Amino acid sequence: xxxxRRAVLVWSERPEIAGTLVEGAHALAAATxxxxxxxxxxxxxxxxxxxxxxxxxxxxxxxxxxxVATICAAAEAAASGLLLxxxxxxxxxxAPRVAERLEAGYAAWAVxxxxxxxxxxxxxxxxxxxxxxxTVVFRPGPVVATVAKGETLGAAAGPIRPAANRVVDLPxxxxxxxxTVLRSQPKPGGASVDDARVIVDVGQGxxxxxxxxxxxELAAVLGAGVACSRPVAADRDWFPEWLGLSGAKVxxxxxxxxGVSGAVQHVVGIRGSRVIAAVxxxxxxxxxxxxxxxxxxxxxxxxxxxxxxxxxxxxxxxSR
Amino acid sequence: xxxxALCKYSLDLAEVKVDPSTHALxxxxxxxxxxxxxxxxxxxxxxxxxxxxxxxxxxxxxxDAARDAFKDILAIGLDEATLVQDPYDGTAEAGVIVRILxxxxxxxxxxxxxxCGFASDDGYTHQVGPRLAERFGLPLVSYVRRVALDGxxxxxxxxxxxxxxxxSVRLPAIVSIAEEAFPARRTSLLDALNARKRPVNVWTxxxxxxxxxxxxxxxxxxxxxxxxxxxxxxxxxxxxxxxxTELADAFIxxxxxxxVLAEVAA
Numbered sequence: 045x046x047x048x049r050r051a052v053l054v055w056s057e058r059p060e061i062a063g064t065l066v067e068g069a070h071a072l073a074a075a076t077x078x079x080x081x082x083x084x085x086x087x088x089x090x091x092x093x094x095x096x097x098x099x100x101x102x103x104x105x106x107x108x109x110x111x112v113a114t115i116c117a118a119a120e121a122a123a124s125g126l127l128l129x130x131x132x133x134x135x136x137x138x139a140p141r142v143a144e145r146l147e148a149g150y151a152a153w154a155v156x157x158x159x160x161x162x163x164x165x166x167x168x169x170x171x172x173x174x175x176x177x178x179t180v181v182f183r184p185g186p187v188v189a190t191v192a193k194g195e196t197l198g199a200a201a202g203p204i205r206p207a208a209n210r211v212v213d214l215p216x217x218x219x220x221x222x223x224t225v226l227r228s229q230p231k232p233g234g235a236s237v238d239d240a241r242v243i244v245d246v247g248q249g250x251x252x253x254x255x256x257x258x259x260x261e262l263a264a265v266l267g268a269g270v271a272c273s274r275p276v277a278a279d280r281d282w283f284p285e286w287l288g289l290s291g292a293k294v295x296x297x298x299x300x301x302x303g304v305s306g307a308v309q310h311v312v313g314i315r316g317s318r319v320i321a322a323v324x325x326x327x328x329x330x331x332x333x334x335x336x337x338x339x340x341x342x343x344x345x346x347x348x349x350x351x352x353x354x355x356x357x358x359x360x361x362x363s364r
Numbered sequence: 365x366x367x368x369a370l371c372k373y374s375l376d377l378a379e380v381k382v383d384p385s386t387h388a389l390x391x392x393x394x395x396x397x398x399x400x401x402x403x404x405x406x407x408x409x410x411x412x413x414x415x416x417x418x419x420x421x422x423x424x425x426x427x428d429a430a431r432d433a434f435k436d437i438l439a440i441g442l443d444e445a446t447l448v449q450d451p452y453d454g455t456a457e458a459g460v461i462v463r464i465l466x467x468x469x470x471x472x473x474x475x476x477x478x479x480c481g482f483a484s485d486d487g488y489t490h491q492v493g494p495r496l497a498e499r500f501g502l503p504l505v506s507y508v509r510r511v512a513l514d515g516x517x518x519x520x521x522x523x524x525x526x527x528x529x530x531x532s533v534r535l536p537a538i539v540s541i542a543e544e545a546f547p548a549r550r551t552s553l554l555d556a557l558n559a560r561k562r563p564v565n566v567w568t569x570x571x572x573x574x575x576x577x578x579x580x581x582x583x584x585x586x587x588x589x590x591x592x593x594x595x596x597x598x599x600x601x602x603x604x605x606x607x608x609t610e611l612a613d614a615f616i617x618x619x620x621x622x623x624v625l626a627e628v629a630a
Contacts, residue, residue: 106531108504133525136490137506143459144498149585150459152489164587170594173488175380176389177594181587222503222537226519227530242624266625278523279544289488298624308377309488315596319624321615330378336599337618339611349608350615359616362626 051079051122054094055115056130061193065128066092068157068197073205076159078125083118093207098122100214106225112141113217119146121214124186126157126165128197131190131290139190149182151189153289156197174289174312194293194313231284240269242298242361245287245314247273247331249303249324249343253282258347259302265354267361268300273310287313298361303343306331323347365418365513368469369409369442370480370492373426373433374399377486382593389593398424398433399485401543403440408511408539408546409479410441416513419443423472425450425464431564438559439551446472446565451577457586458491464580465492466499467573475536477518482507482540493540503533507542 052069056062062082069080081096085103098118103111115138119127127146129139131153143150151167155177158166165187171178191197237243244263250256256270263270270283271294277286285291288310295316302323304310311334314320322335325342332338339346354360379394398406406422413420422437422445424430434445448468452460469475483490497504510521516535521528523542569575603614619625 106529112498133507133523137494137504140458140491140494141498144495147585150457150489150491152491171489171591172375172380172389172391172486173377175377175382175594176591178589178591180589183585183587185585187585222533223505224532225529226532228527229529230527275544278542284526298619315594319619319622320598321619323615332600332602334596334598336622337601337603337615339603339615341608341611345608346611349612353609353612353616357613357616358628359620359625360628362620362623363629 050077051081051096051124052126052128053081053083053098053119053122053124054128055083055085055118056132057085057134058130058132058193061130061132061191063092064193064196065130065191066094068191069094069128071198072126072157072159078159079122081122081124083115085114093209095205095208096122096210096212098212098214101216104221105228106223107219107221108138108141109222110217110219112138112145113219114214115142116145117214117217119186121212125163126159127186127188128154129188129190131192133290135190139188143188146186146188148186148188151180151182151187154189154191154197155195157189170289170312173309175308192290192293231281237269237271237294237296238292240294240296241364242266242268242300243287243294243296243314243317244268244270245272245299245301245304246270246276246282247301247304247310247324248275249305250276253280255344256282258351262300262302262347262351262354265351265360266300268298269296273304273307286310289313297364301331301335302347304331305329306334365413365416365477366473366475367409367413367418367420368472368475368478369402369406369420369422369437370465370478371398371402371405371422371424371437372481372484372486373397373424373430374402374484375486382595384595384597387593387595389591396429396433398430398437399481401481401483401485401541403437403548404544404546405479405481405541406437406440406442407548408541409477411546412477412479412511412513413441418476421445421472423465423468424448425461425468427453428566431566434564435556435559436551438562438564439555440548441555442562444563444565446567448567448569448573451569451580456580457584458487458489459495459585460580460583462492462495462499463583464569464573464575465496467569467575468567469496469500471573477535478502478538480538480540482542493538497538500538503537504540505531505533505537506540508539509542509545511539
């Protein structure tokens with residue numbers, strides 16, 4: 045971020061992601077002295093202490109143009125050289141649009157940043173759907189980046205200055221919405237698996253929602269949490285959240301995948317597991333290249349046998 | 365109704381390996397094809413044409429080899445396809461490719477409906493739809509699972525993180541389809557034969573779009589990109605043979621040996 049553009053501006057509609065981004069901005073501030081600012085649309089009050097809060101009216105659902113214009117207005121007000129936006133579906137939609145309007149560089153799926161003496165931003169990003177980490181060096185000028193839930197952007201050293209939280213009220217931006225939301229139906233909520241020691245990870249090989257009873261039974265025997273791959277959550281609505289590039293990233297001692305094919309977008313979410321064990325009926329499934337222990341078996345025969353043998357042998361998750 | 369399907373000639377990521385010693389990303393050996401998401405984009409475009417009439421064509425910025433892959437998407441039912449030869453041979457950032465797409469869309473259009481994937485199979489950075497919406501000032505409906513047309517109004521179901529929305533938008537508009545939405549039909553030999561009669565245009569940025577290399581270079585914001593494959597050492601121990609009970613026992617033994625499972629303390 046060059047010359048006069050010395051601020052990091054954070055926005056996400058998800059407070060927990062905004063909080064992570066604010067921590068990352070403080071880490072960058074510790075290294076470079078940049079100002080840490082965030083945009084508050086009335087939804088991210090818990091995002092943490094910053095130097096300046098740019099506050100303006102909430103943007104109604106579906107008003108993407110207004111949201112893009114609001115973020116751009118805040119970026120201008122903050123003279124932001126680096127905009128950090130949560131990589132939710134909404135964030136991934138607005139961030140490239142903001143980059144177009146600001147004629148800024150864009151870094152998707154970023155996991156870290158550096159700023160050199162000349163003010164150029166270097167971003168480290170997950171590319172090829174998480175198969176690789178890329179180091180992307182930008183020309184001097186503003187950069188917009190999206191950061192997914194579960195990424196940590198450097199050590200959370202906390203604010204380097206006393207948190208001023210100076211509030212700057214921005215005028216509301218008018219922009220006619222081009223999309224009319226006729227109906228909106230929330231997806232069901234559920235328990236988080238972030239802290240589970242063992243996770244049973246359900247893939248598309250599990251055919252019917254009723255079959256989850258068998259998976260829950262296995263999880264109960266192992267004292268495990270149950271999670272899933274993106275299609276199982278997003279297409280079938282069996283779970284509110286998923287593991288993967290766009291979802292949660294977990295680090296259990298054991299991740300036991302059941303009927304997961306092992307698409308790289310999903311593997312990104314479980315790669316931090318100490319041990320990955322996989323059950324799938326397809327010998328060629330990519331998950332076996334990512335697993336420590338694999339069983340090629342029909343999960344409908346194997347899982348009941350596994351539950352039975354775990355019970356008979358009195359085996360469960362090892363204590364730490 | 366004039367419909368455009370945007371297609372990327374993508375790397376098959378399932379075949380991209382990482383060198384365990386150097387962590388180099390071995391992309392050269394991986395096959396390229398019209399991405400799975402983009403085949404579904406073609407299906408969506410052909411379905412809309414089926415309901416509303418008109419034409420459905422594809423646009424791809426890619427290498428000459430992509431022309432071969434057009435057979436497959438033309439067989440799904442497109443009327444025409446245009447390949448703009450990529451002057452960067454796959455190395456340009458999305459913002460630059462969008463400039464090429466924009467010029468080609470202006471040359472082929474105007475379109476009533478532009479369909480693209482929510483992301484490409486390989487890059488997966490979700491940029492093309494949003495950027496084109498900005499470039500054209502068109503409404504964008506992202507992550508779409510269903511569309512229905514009523515004159516110049518398009519109704520769509522879109523799949524956001526925490527909710528499902530039904531939205532309405534006036535055409536012309538851009539629609540990005542969700543993962544696994546509009547699964548592409550299986551095509552027959554007859555479809556493939558018919559596809560051979562459909563026109564394929566091969567354009568260059570300079571000659572057909574008037575875009576010089578310098579003008580495109582000026583749009584770049586990235587100086588350099590270096591990639592390193594992500595490689596996590598795994599044991600790849602495969603438990604085989606026997607009855608489900610024997611497999612289960614062997615599986616449990618392997619996980620006990622790795623100290624992630626243990627006997628319940630008395």
